[in-house]
């Protein structure tokens with residue numbers, strides 16, 4: 365079999381960019397991305413894509429309706445495909461056994477059932493969603509129990525390592541492409557077929573072959589290690605604030621050790637995003653399930669440190685503003701969980717906003733990419749408030765960063781957007797209530813200049 369048709373189930377942050385890049389690099393392959401959400405597919409077929417990702421618009425414009433298709437016709441796309449990516453969401457369970465920790469595999473299971481039901485030819489099924497170790501076994505069991513006679517499936521694990529905001533760059537120049545397969549001749553054959561797709565642009569030495577379970581666990585391990593680095597540097601930031609050491613200097617000092625490396629040592633208000641917390645919770649749950657409690661506690665601590673960091677930053681704002689923010693207007697610069705994305709899932713900005721709102725503050729919020737409705741949805745979510753009407757009265761969402769600061773007591777930087785560095789802070793200072801405060805939760809501004817202007821500056825990891 366030569367792969368000529370690919371179907372991707374799930375047109376989200378992973379399915380959309382991944383398949384757009386495959387379509388661009390493999391003009392001979394027809395790629396169809398399907399989703400149950402009519403709205404999402406309509407957006408992928410419109411001029412305004414559902415996700416903001418630098419470079420993506422251009423690729424979609426070039427390949428859409430040429431060899432890249434977005435559709436709600438899940439069944440037909442699966443039926444005609446040689447290879448099916450499962451790229452659906454695997455959120456933390458909100459009910460039942462493992463609630464709040466285990467991964468909810470309902471969507472993955474639904475995909476397996478529909479694949480088995482509609483397939484009339486052999487297919488390679490690729491688990492791209494992040495899943496607990498041995499999830500492929502469940503997929504295979506569902507496929508085996510429900511398939512039509514003479515239809516065979518091979519299940520591969522091919523986790524995705526892209527980061528939002530740099531997804532296209534990551535996909536084009538991947539550090540590695542990991543493919544896990546069943547340790548049989550058929551499994552090896554399926555690995556070869558998927559490799560051929562990637563070999564259209566990924567050098568052979570970057571394609572890593574493992575068994576299925578190693579591949580699944582590697583994805584969780586990679587996110588756990590990355591998150592651990594952030595919690596580690598944030599823990600050091602706390603010591604810096606107590607002692608007069610400067611976390612930027614400490615990070616540079618340790619990062620130059622080639623065994624440690626300089627990346628992912630940026631102290632911050634805490635990590636956010638849809639995956640670090642969810643995948644760590646999942647890892648902790650797996651360890652508990654395996655009854656290796658010391659290991660579970662070890663990884664839980666990475667999450668605890670992140671919660672501590674978010675609370676510490678929010679509390680610092682309140683303490684600095686003379687221990688009360690009730691009725692005070694505070695500007696939040698940034699709401700996305702990191703720059704260059706409009707994604708707010710698990711954004712630390714939500715935690716900061718919640719704390720300030722709970723204390724009675726009024727918030728002016730500005731983010732260059734997050735939709736206003738998304739901010740409203742996040743801050744009126746039952747997890748954040750029992751009184752959504754009161755929250756709506758306490759927030760203003762702005763389109764202009766300067767306007768957002770007028771007559772406010774403080775600016776809180778929650779996302780490291782480049783444009784915040786370039787703003788005219790002299791002008792901003794003039795319009796603010798004095799003393800005017802800046803809380804730089806991302807360490808992106810020139811603090812000496814701000815102090816000279818007259819701002820009271822507070823940041824992470826420095827007195």
Ligand SMILES: NC(=O)C1=CN([C@@H]2O[C@H](COP(=O)(O)OP(=O)(O)OC[C@H]3O[C@@H](n4cnc5c(N)ncnc54)[C@H](O)[C@@H]3O)[C@@H](O)[C@H]2O)C=CC1
Pocket residue numbers: 373374375376377378379398399400401404438451452453454471474475492493494495524525526527528638639
């Ligand atoms: N967001 C990211 O940067 C990364 C995410 N991942 C993993 O990739 C997976 C997907 O993540 P995202 O793309 O962020 O999720 P997402 O929530 O943006 O997209 C998932 C899509 O799947 C659709 N879907 C769910 N069930 C379906 C079904 N039965 N049939 C058709 N469509 C269905 C949903 O409607 C949704 O549009 C998750 O397991 C995540 O952990 C991995 C690497 C990076």
Ligand SMILES: O=C(O)[C@H]1O[C@H](OP(=O)(O)OP(=O)(O)OC[C@H]2O[C@@H](n3ccc(=O)[nH]c3=O)[C@H](O)[C@@H]2O)[C@H](O)[C@@H](O)[C@@H]1O
Pocket residue numbers: 494524525526527528529587590594627628629630631632633634635636637638639640701702703
């Ligand atoms: O599985 C996933 O979803 C993805 O999760 C992360 O990617 P992402 O969450 O998109 O973004 P990151 O760049 O990892 O940032 C995550 C959070 O950590 C924060 N961060 C990152 C780096 C740093 O040094 N300090 C820091 O606070 C960011 O601001 C952000 O809130 C991983 O980097 C990807 O490899 C992985 O594929």
